[in-house]
Amino acid sequence: MLRGFRIRSAIAAFATLAVASGASAPARAEATRIGGVYGVLFSGIPIARATFSLVIDGDAYSLKIKMRPAAVGRAVSSGTVDAEAAGWYKNGAIIPARFTAHSEDEEDISNVQMLLGDGAVQQSAASPALSDAPDRVPLTSADLKGGILDPASAALLSLARPDDVGTKAVCDQDIKVFDGWTRFNIPLSYRSTETVETPSYKGTVVNCAARWVPVAGHRPNKKTVVFMKNNKRIGISYAAIGRSGLMVPFRVTVGTLYGTLTLVAEDIKATGPLAQTASN
Numbered sequence: 001m002l003r004g005f006r007i008r009s010a011i012a013a014f015a016t017l018a019v020a021s022g023a024s025a026p027a028r029a030e031a032t033r034i035g036g037v038y039g040v041l042f043s044g045i046p047i048a049r050a051t052f053s054l055v056i057d058g059d060a061y062s063l064k065i066k067m068r069p070a071a072v073g074r075a076v077s078s079g080t081v082d083a084e085a086a087g088w089y090k091n092g093a094i095i096p097a098r099f100t101a102h103s104e105d106e107e108d109i110s111n112v113q114m115l116l117g118d119g120a121v122q123q124s125a126a127s128p129a130l131s132d133a134p135d136r137v138p139l140t141s142a143d144l145k146g147g148i149l150d151p152a153s154a155a156l157l158s159l160a161r162p163d164d165v166g167t168k169a170v171c172d173q174d175i176k177v178f179d180g181w182t183r184f185n186i187p188l189s190y191r192s193t194e195t196v197e198t199p200s201y202k203g204t205v206v207n208c209a210a211r212w213v214p215v216a217g218h219r220p221n222k223k224t225v226v227f228m229k230n231n232k233r234i235g236i237s238y239a240a241i242g243r244s245g246l247m248v249p250f251r252v253t254v255g256t257l258y259g260t261l262t263l264v265a266e267d268i269k270a271t272g273p274l275a276q277t278a279s280n
Contacts (some may be wrong), residue, residue, distance in 0.1 A: 033053075034269070037266045039266050041262045052065055052219050056246075061086065065081070066083075080105075081102075082101065083152045084098075090245075092160055096150050098115060101154060112124070143215055148183075149176060157170070163243075172190075174187045174188070182218050184215055191235065206238050212234060213229070214230060227257055241270050241274055250265045
């Protein structure tokens with residue numbers, strides 16, 4: 001069985017993807033709705049399917065991600081993931097307010113609840129708790145400020161200049177994430193641009209190289225941490241939603257100690273104001 005297929009890796013893969021909470025109002029007819037279906041493969045073997053559902057209604061957004069084992073994948077992993085996020089989408093910026101996540105596999109159950117505001121984590125609770133290890137890098141209040149995103153909201157990319165869609169500027173990002181246990185950054189760099197087509201989507205995809213840079217909460221000498229810190233086999237491809245400047249994941253690839261984990265869109269469908277102008 002595939003070990004360690006837990007919330008910290010599964011959701012981070014959508015960044016390495018609430019039902020609307022109090023941060024958002026009921027969706028009106030003119031709301032933008034974006035839905036995606038993704039295949040999850042481990043070393044080329046289908047192990048799971050994931051769904052991505054985003055609603056942007058005025059200044060508010062709500063996002064839901066689900067992951068379930070595929071028929072063949074049940075022989076490899078029994079992990080399930082449910083994550084929800086809500087917040088504000090203002091002036092082209094993603095401002096998270098709430099995040100919850102629950103995952104289960106044959107080894108354990110994980111839960112995260114988080115409140116955010118003004119780019120900072122205000123409250124957070126995660127279980128199981130991290131072990132009390134003397135070499136663990138302490139997590140300070142300063143680590144939880146300055147444009148922090150939850151793992152689900154970190155899957156969204158919004159450009160200050162919508163005209164930058166399809167250019168190298170898409171990858172000019174350093175994403176700051178707190179997953180409930182650890183703080184890390186995901187700096188991106190440009191690789192290439194391509195046009196892709198699914199049953200419901202045809203548009204520009206920008207391929208970015210990504211790195212995982214630990215900040216706090218991790219153990220620097222742990223084998224997996226050392227591997228991921230030096231891992232050059234991480235990539236995130238973003239699909240443009242119209243010419244709005246909003247982009248969502250099309251493909252995520254993460255090299256691991258045991259093989260390559262890949263999430264790739266089987267289909268993406270977008271309706272509403274932000275999707276009215278075709279991105280192709």
